[in-house]
Amino acid sequence: MNTAARQKQDPVCAPDNSSEYDIAQPLAGAMIHSLRAFGYDLATALADLIDNSIAANAKNVWLEFYWHGEQSTIAVVDDGKAMSESELLAAMRLGSRSPLDQRDPQDLGRFGLGLKTASFSQVKRLTVGTKQNQAVSVRCWDLDHVTQCGDWRLLKTGSESFVKSELPRLDPLASGTVVFWEAMDRITLQGTDTNSDRAQQQFLQRADQVKAHLAMVFHRFLDPRENVGKTPLKIWLNGNPIEAWDPFLSAEKATQLLTEEAVPLLGSRLTVRPYVLPHHTKLSAEKHRQASGVKGWTAKIARNCRRDGENNRALKAMAVYPVRIWEHSLGRDLTLARRQIKRACRAAMRSIVSAPEK
Numbered sequence: 529m530n531t532a533a534r535q536k537q538d539p540v541c542a543p544d545n546s547s548e549y550d551i552a553q554p555l556a557g558a559m560i561h562s563l564r565a566f567g568y569d570l571a572t573a574l575a576d577l578i579d580n581s582i583a584a585n586a587k588n589v590w591l592e593f594y595w596h597g598e599q600s601t602i603a604v605v606d607d608g609k610a611m612s613e614s615e616l617l618a619a620m621r622l623g624s625r626s627p628l629d630q631r632d633p634q635d636l637g638r639f640g641l642g643l644k645t646a647s648f649s650q651v652k653r654l655t656v657g658t659k660q661n662q663a664v665s666v667r668c669w670d671l672d673h674v675t676q677c678g679d680w681r682l683l684k685t686g687s688e689s690f691v692k693s694e695l696p697r698l699d700p701l702a703s704g705t706v707v708f709w710e711a712m713d714r715i716t717l718q719g720t721d722t723n724s725d726r727a728q729q730q731f732l733q734r735a736d737q738v739k740a741h742l743a744m745v746f747h748r749f750l751d752p753r754e755n756v757g758k759t760p761l762k763i764w765l766n767g768n769p770i771e772a773w774d775p776f777l778s779a780e781k782a783t784q785l786l787t788e789e790a791v792p793l794l795g796s797r798l799t800v801r802p803y804v805l806p807h808h809t810k811l812s813a814e815k816h817r818q819a820s821g822v823k824g825w826t827a828k829i830a831r832n833c834r835r836d837g838e839n840n841r842a843l844k845a846m847a848v849y850p851v852r853i854w855e856h857s858l859g860r861d862l863t864l865a866r867r868q869i870k871r872a873c874r875a876a877m878r879s880i881v882s883a884p885e886k
């Protein structure tokens with residue numbers, strides 16, 4: 529409901545000139561910079577843009593890293609259903625949709641912020657061009673301009689390089705959207721020389737990190753085996769397709785697929801499909817490295833230990849005392865496992881006896 533409609537319906541919101549309130553609008557210049565601190569990194573920010581492309585039913589997303597020293601840019605182009613001009617204007621607004629709105633179950637968005645906050649976390653100029661029904665619309669947030677004017681002025685044109693190089697990318701598409709990042713002050717520092725090989729290598733390394741992250745977070749959309757009967761998503765990074773990262777190593781012979789289980793949850797049925805990953809001796813060194821994911825095995829194991837700790841605490845609070853026994857310690861000799869269970873029982877008894885009476 530818009531403000532005028534709400535004021536008509538709701539006496540609390542009616543304008544009454546009674547001097548009971550002040551309108552405290554956020555200051556554009558200050559607010560837009562605070563929005564830069566949302567805790568994204570380059571890979572998670574780009575993943576938020578691709579979420580939008582997927583929600584728009586894109587089948588292809590072309591991600592381009594253009595190296596021009598401090599003038600480097602990044603573009604995300606998709607062939608999704610795109611936006612009309614009024615939809616684009618709404619999309620560029622901060623808080624374009626309420627998190628309370630009902631959304632399509634396939635829509636990966638929730639807060640109406642991602643496009644803007646993800647972009648501002650990395651760059652100072654965000655331009656979006658979109659083509660729907662042969663009509664092309666463009667809008668641009670330039671943070672320096674907003675700061676200078678102290679006003680939420682959304683520009684109706686993009687930079688010369690956007691108009692010359694990026695907009696034409698929509699020409700061959702029936703519909704699609706291009707999101708263009710310039711003034712990337714958090715990615716390529718001011719003064720970075722275009723001819724610096726080292727700086728260029730670092731830029732390309734960041735593109736590689738992005739690739740690994742996208743292969744992980746979008747693996748279910750990218751993997752043809754997960755999309756039988758549908759066209760899987762294709763994400764291209766500087767012209768090369770990104771392959772899905774398979775966390776379950778399901779194509780490996782030594783991987784065990786255990787029996788699926790159905791778990792009822794909040795009126796729905798959740799299917800759990802357990803996998804046992806192969807021992808590292810059954811994998812090539814390269815496969816073992818790939819299987820470790822973006823952050824490596826140590827981070828993965830540390831995360832599992834943290835998760836076990838959290839679950840243990842939650843279970844103990846319900847007077848359930850978990851014992852974790854690894855499959856390999858259940859081998860021929862059960863002494864170790866027996867000892868572990870006895871120790872856990874004693875600890876549980878001690879904590880029950882010493883708990884204050886209610």
Ligand SMILES: Nc1ncnc2c1ncn2[C@@H]1O[C@H](COP(=O)(O)OP(=O)(O)OP(=O)(O)O)[C@@H](O)[C@H]1O
Nearest residue numbers: 580581584610619637638639640641642643644705
């Ligand atoms: N590539 C795109 N193609 C079509 N529509 C888009 C695209 N990117 C953004 N939009 C539109 O812009 C709106 C705002 O996007 P934004 O990412 O800011 O918020 P959101 O996706 O609604 O929620 P969240 O903050 O959780 O990402 C989207 O809801 C969608 O309607």
Ligand SMILES: [Mg+2]
Nearest residue numbers: 580637642643
């Ligand atoms: Mg979004």
